Amino acid sequence: MRICVLLKQVPDTSARLQAVGLEPLFGGCLPVVNPYDEFALEAALRLRESGAAVHPSPVPGGPGGPEGSCEIVLVTLCAAPVEEAVFHGLAMGADRAVVAEPSSGARWTPLETGRVLAEVLKTLGPDLVFCGEKAADDEAAQVGPIVAEALGVAQVCGVESAALELPGPALRARCRRGNSFHEVSCGLPCVATFLRGPALPRYPSMADIFSAKEKPVHRIPVSPARVSALRRVSLTAPPEERGRKMIRGGAREAAQALLDLIDRSVDCRA
Amino acid sequence: MAIDFTLTKEQKELQKMARDFAQKVLKPIVKEADACPDPWKGFLMTKKAYEKAYELGLAYAFVPKEYGGAGVSNVDTQIAVEEICAVDPGFGCTLLVNGLGLMPLIWWGSEEQKKKWLTKATSDPDKDFIVSWVVSEPEGTANFDHPGKHPCGMQVTADYDKSRGEYVINGRKMWNSNATGWDQKGADINVVVARTDRSKGGKEGLSVLIVPRGTKGLRVEGILNKLGHRLTVQPRIIFENCRVPAENLIAGTEGNGDLAITKAFTWSGPVAGIAAVGVMRSAFETSLSWAKEYAAGGSQPIIHHQNVGYLLADMKMRIEAGRYLSWRAAHYLDQHDSEGMEAGALSKIYCGELSIEVINDAMRLMGINSYIKDYPLEKHMRDALCFPIYDAGNMGMQRRRLHGIMAHESYNPMALAQNLRQQFVKAMHGIDADPGHAVAGVTGKGKRRECASVSS
Numbered sequence A: 001m002r003i004c005v006l007l008k009q010v011p012d013t014s015a016r017l018q019a020v021g022l023e024p025l026f027g028g029c030l031p032v033v034n035p036y037d038e039f040a041l042e043a044a045l046r047l048r049e050s051g052a053a054v055h056p057s058p059v060p061g062g063p064g065g066p067e068g069s070c071e072i073v074l075v076t077l078c079a080a081p082v083e084e085a086v087f088h089g090l091a092m093g094a095d096r097a098v099v100a101e102p103s104s105g106a107r108w109t110p111l112e113t114g115r116v117l118a119e120v121l122k123t124l125g126p127d128l129v130f131c132g133e134k135a136a137d138d139e140a141a142q143v144g145p146i147v148a149e150a151l152g153v154a155q156v157c158g159v160e161s162a163a164l165e166l167p168g169p170a171l172r173a174r175c176r177r178g179n180s181f182h183e184v185s186c187g188l189p190c191v192a193t194f195l196r197g198p199a200l201p202r203y204p205s206m207a208d209i210f211s212a213k214e215k216p217v218h219r220i221p222v223s224p225a226r227v228s229a230l231r232r233v234s235l236t237a238p239p240e241e242r243g244r245k246m247i248r249g250g251a252r253e254a255a256q257a258l259l260d261l262i263d264r265s266v267d268c269r270a
Numbered sequence B: 001m002a003i004d005f006t007l008t009k010e011q012k013e014l015q016k017m018a019r020d021f022a023q024k025v026l027k028p029i030v031k032e033a034d035a036c037p038d039p040w041k042g043f044l045m046t047k048k049a050y051e052k053a054y055e056l057g058l059a060y061a062f063v064p065k066e067y068g069g070a071g072v073s074n075v076d077t078q079i080a081v082e083e084i085c086a087v088d089p090g091f092g093c094t095l096l097v098n099g100l101g102l103m104p105l106i107w108w109g110s111e112e113q114k115k116k117w118l119t120k121a122t123s124d125p126d127k128d129f130i131v132s133w134v135v136s137e138p139e140g141t142a143n144f145d146h147p148g149k150h151p152c153g154m155q156v157t158a159d160y161d162k163s164r165g166e167y168v169i170n171g172r173k174m175w176n177s178n179a180t181g182w183d184q185k186g187a188d189i190n191v192v193v194a195r196t197d198r199s200k201g202g203k204e205g206l207s208v209l210i211v212p213r214g215t216k217g218l219r220v221e222g223i224l225n226k227l228g229h230r231l232t233v234q235p236r237i238i239f240e241n242c243r244v245p246a247e248n249l250i251a252g253t254e255g256n257g258d259l260a261i262t263k264a265f266t267w268s269g270p271v272a273g274i275a276a277v278g279v280m281r282s283a284f285e286t287s288l289s290w291a292k293e294y295a296a297g298g299s300q301p302i303i304h305h306q307n308v309g310y311l312l313a314d315m316k317m318r319i320e321a322g323r324y325l326s327w328r329a330a331h332y333l334d335q336h337d338s339e340g341m342e343a344g345a346l347s348k349i350y351c352g353e354l355s356i357e358v359i360n361d362a363m364r365l366m367g368i369n370s371y372i373k374d375y376p377l378e379k380h381m382r383d384a385l386c387f388p389i390y391d392a393g394n395m396g397m398q399r400r401r402l403h404g405i406m407a408h409e410s411y412n413p414m415a416l417a418q419n420l421r422q423q424f425v426k427a428m429h430g431i432d433a434d435p436g437h438a439v440a441g442v443t444g445k446g447k448r449r450e451c452a453s454v455s456s
């Protein structure tokens, strides 16, 4: 069985955004893996560890993973260097990575990204494609569904945790809809997009980190089919944070002071 | 290597892992453990975090791969230690002492000894294996290389009982981190420096022995109640006819216990240096955000006052200088098989003492609120006060070592800058250990002589 996990590198989610023209600027912050993609990768690793994911590939005639094993492949598309994100995914436990490198540095729309990723995925023949529900930088939440559509397979959105049903196999997923949950079962192959779930992404160990550099990373050049009608027309940074107020004193007085403040601000808005 | 401070992919990942561990696993327990009036209970609160650190490979990362460690370099260690010590240097000390204890085994142990003990350390199913480095003694430690015979210098003795092929250890030790183990019955391995030849001085008479947990005659008592570094534990140890087989003497250390002490405290020098950098960095971040939020009754946050901005500038430049000196010292150790006695001492002394100045500035910036336990600076100051006096104190041990090195005729002041190996020799020991007895032959005048003139 082969699980492909889509990975996007985003600026550190605590970074403060500045808008310069149409491009966001994140000065002096670390690049990280999109946190939702980390949850997707963690889910893939757990499926493998559960032992269920070694089931032979159900993809008919496809180049699915070898029988009796489960391979986890990271797939990413990025014009900028994505070393840190890919390395983190490999250190967490993925077996290898495929990096699609665009010929130009132009910004890609979700439609273009999704279609190109789908082309790359077709060459890999995954049984499962996992990715974050959305990316923490642009929050478009489109790429997963577009990939499913381009691959012509089913998709399960908003997944918090996943297991494999045998025989079948089918993906059994617990999904969140607002405050409620529902469980679905979906035949393979399929695409699943993940939210923050109860299984927190693992920290790679020292040994994982220092063996990750031996894992293969294939780079393939891609060029976008300029298909999207979408373009950005303006970008506004979030407003300056308003002055904070320190509340001092013991728990009881502090709680009362906080309630007074909330009351006052509610009054003002009314 | 060209001068290049770019972190590798692995180092960036290691930094992220160590930071995540420190922020998410360690930080939640720090305040309570630090405030715990009983130092033993405070230490026990760190056990879960220690087990996680063990699982992540942080506890024995320095052990070579063939014995189950990660075989990381000293520079890699710097990256992880800064992140951990930015949250709590006491916990960092617990991890550090595993290295202080096992590095002499890695350098001097026989293949058989390394296989036996290192593999044990790295393959503990309970994930709480802990090592103690047993050097310091209640009657003083700094003059371990005193040329006089017993009872000068190190007082714990290990007499060889030929009839049974065993060493018999007697005497008292103190300050040895981790020596309690997790149940006050002892660390899994105690790496003990003792006088194996009573008739000889500190430069010939000391050796290093492995005393495993549960050995009869080893007793731990009296947990020390410290001002800071409260998440790490130090007891007193009593040896009463404590017997270990002769094979527990670390092979190459017989009569070289002095070199083992110096080399181990050299290895830990840049680690203690970067630990101090971690604490300074946290103090800086606290004062920076305070300065941007607190108006002190004025109309603007205090960062708009010039003195606040200048203090921040002064703090930052010293922190960066300390960080790169530590990195460089670690790099030098990597390049020269840990024979970096000058580099190690420079970074340990400089960063430790600097941290007190920097935190003092942070407190001056923040003002009176820095003096209460609601805010982190008072803890940083308590923790920092330890840096110049632990891990081989800066006066009696570190500066004295530098004095010995610099006074020796082979000393090349440019060796560090030019990355030349500067071999530490026994003749560099013993300086200042016995006031009134000038160490002969170390000025470069005339022929060199060993300073053993007062040893017997």
Ligand SMILES: Cc1cc2nc3c(=O)[nH]c(=O)nc-3n(C[C@H](O)[C@H](O)[C@H](O)COP(=O)(O)OP(=O)(O)OC[C@H]3O[C@@H](n4cnc5c(N)ncnc54)[C@H](O)[C@@H]3O)c2cc1C
Pocket (backbone or CB within 6 Å): B093, B097, B132, B133, B134, B135, B136, B137, B139, B140, B141, B142, B143, B174, B175, B176, B177, B178, B229, B232, B234, B386, B389, B390, B391, B392, B393, B394, B395, B396, B397, B400, B431, B432, B433, B434
């Ligand atoms: C948190 C913590 C963890 C520790 N962990 C360990 C551990 O794991 N294992 C261990 O063995 N120890 C440990 N120690 C003890 C520590 O290593 C000390 O640095 C060591 O005991 C030496 O202390 P000292 O230099 O103050 O020695 P002392 O011998 O007590 O000397 C005291 C002072 O006398 C003066 N002095 C003495 N001799 C001379 C001289 N010849 N020349 C000039 N000045 C001199 C110096 O001013 C010196 O500071 C720990 C301590 C702490 C606080």
